[in-house]
Amino acid sequence: MIEVKQLTKRYGGTTAVDDLSFTVRPGRVTGFLGPNGAGKTTTLSILVGLSKPTRGTATIDGVPFGTHPRGLRYVGALLDARDAHGGRTGQDHLVALARSNGLGRSRVRQVLEEVGLADVAARRVGNYSLGMKQRLGIAAALLGDPPVLLFDEPLNGLDPEGVRWVRELFHQLAHEGRTVLISSHLMSEMEHTAIDLVVIGQGRLIAAETLAEFAARGRIPSVTVRTPDPTALTAALAEAGAKVTTQADGALSVQQMSAGDIGNLAFAKFIPLHELSPRVSSLEEAFMKMTGDSIEYRAGRKQ
Ligand SMILES: Nc1ncnc2c1ncn2[C@@H]1O[C@H](COP(=O)(O)OP(=O)(O)OP(=O)(O)O)[C@@H](O)[C@H]1O
Secondary structure (H helix, E strand, O other): OOOEEEEEOOOOOOOEEEEEEEEEEEEEEEEEEOOOOOOOOHHHHHHHHOOOOEEEEEEEEEEOHHOOOOOOHOOEEEEOOOHOOOOOEEEHHHHHHHHHHHOOHHHHHHHHHOOOHHHHHOOOOOOOOOHHHHHHHHHHHHOOOOEEEEEEEEOOOOOOHHHHHHHHHHHHHHHHHOOOEEEEEHHHHHOOOOOOOEEEEEEEEEEEEEEHHHHHHHOOHHHHEEOOOOOHHHHHHHHHHHOEEEOOOOOHHHHEHHHHHHHHHHHHHOOOOOOOEEEOOOOOHHHHHHHHHHOOOOOEHHH
């Protein structure tokens, strides 16, 4: 189990991670979500001992990773796919890693097959596409057959086939009982990948729950209404207690009132309707709304 407790990391005047606490359970894929600059990479690098916390702890099975004697055989991590030395071949990169962790060459061959790089293993990493580098990073994480796996933005640069493959791989790894934590700044990437979510913004925890719980809480029902007399309908709806916003294309988005009640109200007030469509906001919209206040940079304005 991964446990982050009251973790704070400051870089000079910037607080990258701010009193963050969450746990990640084995046997299920957990999505670590947050907008750009939320503190995901910082948290992951503290977890693998590459960076020291200012305060608090980040442990794996109760032990800080830096003091764990089994290295890659305990935790596999893909932090930056561009890390691998461009002048080395994919195979040599993995062989060097394997050697420093007491692992044999046969394991290198296995993981190269597993990630689909066996045919290009003799090519220099510098000539790999970003997607191939991601696969190589995933191979490196899998090398020690570890029970705990951390992946920072692993879907970056993968084509749709690659995304499907990597999703299946994560599910399989979790199914085998491993702890699998995957960071992303896109809810759409996690929607079909993760069971649990840890959502952060500006270094702080926003949600730690199942994706289903997050969806139930964050997906808001509304009704899209079109009418030739939006002024009259807006006034009638507001008077009846609904929340109305006018969309860019002139349609009204109505919350807190059902489509049936809106139709009845319009009929009673002799206001014609041209459209009445119930909808539920997408998970991406729910994520944007929940993290909206914490986005570091908004169009042209630093927060
Ligand atoms: N070495 C560093 N020195 C100074 N500031 C840093 C350093 N590393 C990260 N930060 C700052 O800490 C904050 C969190 O950054 P971090 O990379 O952890 O976020 P992230 O959620 O991984 O973002 P992204 O999705 O863009 O990768 C940002 O404001 C970033 O500028």
